[in-house]
Amino acid sequence: MLPTDRIDFISPDIHPISSNAKLLHMPKVPNETSRFDLYFDAGTIRGAKGVASLVNGLLLSGNKDWKSIDIQQQIDNLGGYYDSSISHEEAYISVHALKENAIPILKIIVDALRQLSFEENEVEELIRERKQKLRVNLEKVNFLAQREFQKKLFSDTDYGNVLEEKDYDAIDRQQLIDFFGTHYLKGLHKVVVIGDLKPQEIEEIISLIKPFAKDDIPLYETRFKNQPGNFKVEKQGAIQTALRVGRILFNKTHEDHLTFQVLNTILGDYFGSRLMSNIREDKGYTYGIGSMHAELYKTGYFLIATEVGKDESEAALDEIKAELKKLQEEPIDSDELELVKNYMLGQMLKSADGPYSMMDLYLNVEAYQMDFDFYNRAISTIHSITSDDIQSLAKKYLNWEEMTVISAG
Numbered sequence: 001m002l003p004t005d006r007i008d009f010i011s012p013d014i015h016p017i018s019s020n021a022k023l024l025h026m027p028k029v030p031n032e033t034s035r036f037d038l039y040f041d042a043g044t045i046r047g048a049k050g051v052a053s054l055v056n057g058l059l060l061s062g063n064k065d066w067k068s069i070d071i072q073q074q075i076d077n078l079g080g081y082y083d084s085s086i087s088h089e090e091a092y093i094s095v096h097a098l099k100e101n102a103i104p105i106l107k108i109i110v111d112a113l114r115q116l117s118f119e120e121n122e123v124e125e126l127i128r129e130r131k132q133k134l135r136v137n138l139e140k141v142n143f144l145a146q147r148e149f150q151k152k153l154f155s156d157t158d159y160g161n162v163l164e165e166k167d168y169d170a171i172d173r174q175q176l177i178d179f180f181g182t183h184y185l186k187g188l189h190k191v192v193v194i195g196d197l198k199p200q201e202i203e204e205i206i207s208l209i210k211p212f213a214k215d216d217i218p219l220y221e222t223r224f225k226n227q228p229g230n231f232k233v234e235k236q237g238a239i240q241t242a243l244r245v246g247r248i249l250f251n252k253t254h255e256d257h258l259t260f261q262v263l264n265t266i267l268g269d270y271f272g273s274r275l276m277s278n279i280r281e282d283k284g285y286t287y288g289i290g291s292m293h294a295e296l297y298k299t300g301y302f303l304i305a306t307e308v309g310k311d312e313s314e315a316a317l318d319e320i321k322a323e324l325k326k327l328q329e330e331p332i333d334s335d336e337l338e339l340v341k342n343y344m345l346g347q348m349l350k351s352a353d354g355p356y357s358m359m360d361l362y363l364n365v366e367a368y369q370m371d372f373d374f375y376n377r378a379i380s381t382i383h384s385i386t387s388d389d390i391q392s393l394a395k396k397y398l399n400w401e402e403m404t405v406i407s408a409g
Contacts, residue, residue, distance in 0.1 A: 005379060007352050009372035012192075012362055017206055024366070025202055026359040029334075034099040034195025035108060035356065038209065040092035041218040042183035045158040049167045050130075051179050056086040057126050058176070059093065059184075063117035071112050073353040080105040087299055088159050089220060091183075099195040103204055110208050113184060118176050125169050134165055142307060144233045145242035145408035152227040152404045153246065153301055159221065188212035188409035194359050220297045224248045226404045233408035241313035241409030245320055246303035247402050251295040252368045256393060258381040260293060263393050266332060267291050267323065268304060268342050274323050275304065283319060285312045297367065302397070310409050317405065327394035331387040341382050348375065 025051055044052045060082070061068045075082050082105075137143040147162045154160035158162040160177050160197040178408030191209055193202065226248045250257060268275035275289045289306035308316045352375070365374045 005383070006376040007372075007379070009361070009375070010355070010358060011372060012359060013202075015202060015206060017191065017210055018215075020215065020217050021189050021191075021213040023193060023202065023206055024116070024359070024362070025197070026194045026355050026362075027196055028190075028198045029099075029355045032100070032196075033096070033099050034102045034193070034197065035094065035096050036102060036193040036194070036205070037190075038109075038188060038212075039190035039192070039213055040091045040093075040094040040184050041187040041189055042179070044086055044161070045088050045221070046183055047179045048171065048175060049161050050163050050171055051175050053086055053163075054123070054126060054130065054171065055176050055180050055184070056084055057130075058122060059084055059116065060112050061116065061119065061122040061126075062112065062348060063115045064119065064292050064303070066112070066115070068122070071108065074108050075105055078105050078108075089218075096308070099197055102193075102195060102197065103201060103208075106208055110212075113212075116180065118173055118180070120173060123176065123189060124171050127171070127295075131165055131168055133214075134163060139235075141233075141235055141238050141240055141242040141408045144235060145244045145305075145406050146211060148231060148233050149244040149246065149303070149404060149406045152231060152406065153248065154224060155227050157224060159220050159224070159296075159315060161402060177343070185212060187214050188217060189214045192359065192363065194356055195283050195296065212384075222298045224299045225315070226301070228402050228404055230267065230405045230407070233406065235409055238369055238409040241255065241310045242305075242307045243313065243316060243320075243404040244303065244305055245317070245403050246301055247397075247404060249293065249300045249397065251300040252370060252374065254300075257300075258378050258386060259389055259393055260397065262340065262344065262385050263390050263398075264291055264293050264302070264329070264383060265289070265344055266336070266390065267327065267398075270340070270343055272339070272343075274326075275306075278323060279306065279308075279316055279319050283312075283315070285309065285316045285319070287388065287403070313407055313409065317407070321400050322398060324398040325392070327398060328391065330391075332390050334387070335362075337385075337387060339390040341385070344382050345379065347377065367398045 010028055012026040017023055042052055046052050058073045062071055078097060078101040078155065079099060080095050083094045085092050095105055141385045151160045151162055188209060193205060257360040267273060275291060279285050279289050286307045291304045294301055304320060352361060365371060
């Protein structure tokens with residue numbers, strides 16, 4: 001078991017950028033590396049379908065004088081690695097570099113954003129690429145299953161929107177410009193800096209990005225209810241069937257969150273889990289199966305995902321259902337529970353190793369107005385959880401009739 005009952009975390013320094021934006025700085029880095037992340041209120045739930053994703057893909061596309069390759073070359077010359085990504089609720093820019101080049105690279109990115117012009121040829125090229133990628137993905141059963149699951153899980157909300165090829169045809173350049181102006185040029189709500197930077201350097205970063213700060217607090221949907229039942233997506237010629245089973249649950253703010261993490265680990269969140277032992281090792285229906293508990297700002301959801309041969313899909317669903325029922329009806333034995341506790345405690349120690357990992361842990365709780373005390377409460381919960389607790393929670397949240405079940409193939 002864990003030798004202590006807590007981990008001594010190091011919290012980042014917090015600097016206000018504006019009334020609704022802040023910078024988090026983790027200075028305790030024992031080498032010359034650094035990372036900075038810019039968080040924008042520019043997720044896929046904002047704007048018309050497809051717009052947010054296209055804008056995120058065009059952030060360094062340049063203007064009539066500077067092309068994307070020119071901007072990227074400047075970053076490369078300084079040894080920087082640039083990445084942008086997008087989720088339902090946010091868009092991100094992340095850069096890794098030596099700490100001496102962090103601010104020079106940030107200046108390049110800030111300048112690129114200020115002068116971004118969405119040149120017609122860049123827009124058209126990205127739309128062509130995204131259309132082609134969508135066509136390719138629509139041939140994959142995993143993609144089809146995930147799309148249908150998203151629609152049924154987040155029914156009647158913008159979170160459930162999925163892209164069709166015709167959506168790209170409805171997008172014009174002005175929509176991208178307007179979205180960028182609202183959600184990037186005035187949409188920054190958080191900055192993360194990891195690296196041994198001096199106070200004056202942090203002040204310089206704040207000065208550079210302050211004009212992008214969001215004027216108000218981002219708002220998110222609060223009411224979610226998945227559509228329970230069995231739903232099939234037909235794919236002619238498919239030799240595999242992708243399965244998704246899940247439901248709306250909760251995020252870290254819920255009283256059952258910590259206990260559910262243990263239940264989910266037992267079920268499907270490590271290699272020796274019950275789903276893996278049964279459906280992969282015993283039945284041989286799949287190469288891999290797992291369960292997860294994902295979180296959003298105002299909710300969370302539970303998901304089991306796998307891909308099986310088309311002739312085994314019904315049998316696999318029966319086995320998944322049986323594993324959920326077993327957790328509800330049979331107490332977990334002490335050896336299995338102890339194994340899972342040790343695994344989870346070990347993973348927590350591993351995830352807190354070093355300033356980069358510690359900042360990521362902090363970000364996972366800061367989003368819910370929590371601090372590192374969350375993880376020490378998690379350690380306490382893992383130590384104290386009983387077989388009865390697991391069984392009670394399974395009866396509460398793992399009822400098959402409340403699940404959205406998708407088969408694509």
